[in-house]
Every structure is written in C-alpha cells, then in structure tokens.
Amino acid sequence: MYSVVIIDDNKIAVEAIAKSTDWEKCGCRVAGTAYDGIAGLELIHDVAPDIVIIDIQMPGFNGLDVIKKIKGARxxxxxxxxxGYSQFEYAQQAIRYGVCDYLLKPIMTEEMEQALMHVADALRKKEAESVPAHMDSLEARLYAIRSGRQGYSSMVSQAISYVDRNINRNISLSDVCDELLVSMSHFSKCFKKETGAGFSSYVTMMKMENARILLRNPKNRVNEVARMLGYSDYAYFFQVFKKQFGYAPSDIKFNVKKEGKKNDSDAGE
Structure with a gap:
C-alpha cells in the first residue's frame, strides 16, 4: 500500500482526514502526521512517503515551500x-510544482478518496512502465502486477502471497477467499481493479511462467512439471501451455537439448 503523510496546522482537519478516509479502498495507509511546515518537512525526510496531503498556510514553511524543497530531492x-484559499496564484504555483490535486476546504470524504485513488493509479501505471526491456509479454505482465504490490490493499497482497505459497496446488477462487475470509464477488472485483488481471488469469500466468522455468531443467520431464504445478490432467496442462506461449511444452525440452549439444560442440573445438 502507498504510504501517506498528512500535514496541516489544523489538528481537527488532520484527524478528520485520518479517521474518515477509507485508506484500504484507496490502496493507501497513513504513515504519519505533522502540524507545521518544519515538522512536516522532517517527517517527509524520515518516512519518505509516496503521497503527501498538505495545507498551504502553516507556521514555519508553508505548503508550497515544502513541496518545492521536496520535489528537488524526491x-x-x-x-x-x-x-481554504482558492487564489489563482496558489493554483498556478501548485501546477508548476506538479501537484496532483488541489482540494478546497471543507473537504468531503468522497472527494479525498477520489483524489487518493487517482494518485495511486498514476503511481501504479508509472511502476508498470518501468518494466525491463528484455522481458517477453508474460514476464512483463507479471512484473507489472507484482511490482505494484506496495500499492495494493492488504487483501490483494495476501492473495498474491497465497498463490506463491501454493503454486504446486490446484488453486481456486474459493480457496483463496476461504483463506482470506472474504466473499468471492468482493475479492474478484478488488483483485481485478488493483492488478488489472482476473484472479484465475493471474494464477494461470504464474503457473505457466513457473512451468517454463522448470521445463528448462533437463532433469524435469514434461508430465512431472505438470504435476509439480498442480495439474492432474496432462492434456489440460498441454492445452493451457500452448495457448499461452504458442508452442508445446516439449519444444522447450527439445531446444534445451539442442542448446546443450551446441555448447558441447563449441567446447570441443
């Protein structure tokens, strides 16, 4: 989940935001609060948050001063x-500093949550765009999903961990929902919204990527790899694998053997 700090000299406003906001829905958590610009600046340096909610008019440094100082370093x-001010001058400066949103007090809870979800989505997209160039489409998709875990809700993050622990089993939607004590409809909706993939699709992608890795080991037979990943029906495993990659599992074994012979030949020259 993305870390958030709230900085405002009005303690009541800080407490209202901290208590009324549905942080888990927004994919965020409160990492700290401060009540003036100087303490706020120190808090940001100490916590290194992903998101800062900050007032403009405060003792010490004002909000725009803090943003200017932090944007240069982070x-x-x-x-x-x-x-509480809607002056055009403040809005101009905020835009110049790359501020994500400018909310006028009094702030409605729904308004704050929408702003946070917008920022969280932008952070996730930025993380997804940093996929290493050498990855193929499956590796890139999994990298994008898994690298965004920091911004996921606790429920979705736990589900990803559950898949990692049980990759050798037949994992169903009901299994993970029973484990997390949540309804299947609520979980499916949240998982798709946060990761961009359906849960069953994610499980299949993880199993196929693991299958590809295991098949590269000359000691692992194709039917053994299917069993190692929870597939009791080899024909079904074959079908899923070929649909994912466009070639049969045995093709990897053939290429590994061919590559091994080539390396032996090169070594003998």
Missing part, C-alpha cells in the same frame, strides 16, 4: 494540496 513523491 521527484517521485506525489502531493495533494488542501486549502
């Missing part, structure tokens, strides 16, 4: 300004 930190 370009990835995102800011949401909360203010």
């Amino acid at each position: 370009k990835d930190t995102q800011f949401i300004i909360i203010s």
Whole structure:
C-alpha cells in the first residue's frame, strides 16, 4: 500500500482526514502526521512517503515551500494540496510544482478518496512502465502486477502471497477467499481493479511462467512439471501451455537439448 503523510496546522482537519478516509479502498495507509511546515518537512525526510496531503498556510514553511524543497530531492513523491484559499496564484504555483490535486476546504470524504485513488493509479501505471526491456509479454505482465504490490490493499497482497505459497496446488477462487475470509464477488472485483488481471488469469500466468522455468531443467520431464504445478490432467496442462506461449511444452525440452549439444560442440573445438 502507498504510504501517506498528512500535514496541516489544523489538528481537527488532520484527524478528520485520518479517521474518515477509507485508506484500504484507496490502496493507501497513513504513515504519519505533522502540524507545521518544519515538522512536516522532517517527517517527509524520515518516512519518505509516496503521497503527501498538505495545507498551504502553516507556521514555519508553508505548503508550497515544502513541496518545492521536496520535489528537488524526491521527484517521485506525489502531493495533494488542501486549502481554504482558492487564489489563482496558489493554483498556478501548485501546477508548476506538479501537484496532483488541489482540494478546497471543507473537504468531503468522497472527494479525498477520489483524489487518493487517482494518485495511486498514476503511481501504479508509472511502476508498470518501468518494466525491463528484455522481458517477453508474460514476464512483463507479471512484473507489472507484482511490482505494484506496495500499492495494493492488504487483501490483494495476501492473495498474491497465497498463490506463491501454493503454486504446486490446484488453486481456486474459493480457496483463496476461504483463506482470506472474504466473499468471492468482493475479492474478484478488488483483485481485478488493483492488478488489472482476473484472479484465475493471474494464477494461470504464474503457473505457466513457473512451468517454463522448470521445463528448462533437463532433469524435469514434461508430465512431472505438470504435476509439480498442480495439474492432474496432462492434456489440460498441454492445452493451457500452448495457448499461452504458442508452442508445446516439449519444444522447450527439445531446444534445451539442442542448446546443450551446441555448447558441447563449441567446447570441443
């Protein structure tokens, strides 16, 4: 989940945001609060949050001063300004500093949650765009999903861990929902929204990537790999694998054997 700090000299406003916001729904958590610009600046340096919710008019440094100082050192930190002032000058400066949103007090809970979800989505997209160039489409998709775990809700993050622990079993939607004590409809909706993939599709992608890795080991036979990943029906495993990669599992074994012979030949020259 993305870490958030709230900085405002109005303690009541800070407490209201901290208590009324559905942080898990937004994929965020409160990492700290501060009540003036100087303490807020120190808090940001100490916590290194992903998102900062900050007022403009405060003792010490004002909000725009804090943003200016932090943007020079931590370009990835995102800011949401909360203010009782709607002056055009403030809005201009906020835009110039790359502020994500500018909310006017009094702030409605729904308004804050929408702003947070917008920022969280932007952070996830940015993480997905940093996929290493050498990856193929499956590796890139899994990398994008798994590298975004910091921004997922606790439920979705736990589900990903559950798949990792049980990759050798037949994993169903009901299995993970029983483990997490949540309804299947709620879980499916949240998993798809946060990762961009359906849960069953994610499980299949993980199994296929693991199958590809296991098949590269000359000691592992194709039918053994199917069993190692929880597939009791080899024909079904074959069908899923070929649909994913466009070639048969045995083709990997053939290429590994061919590569091994080539290396032996090169070594003998």
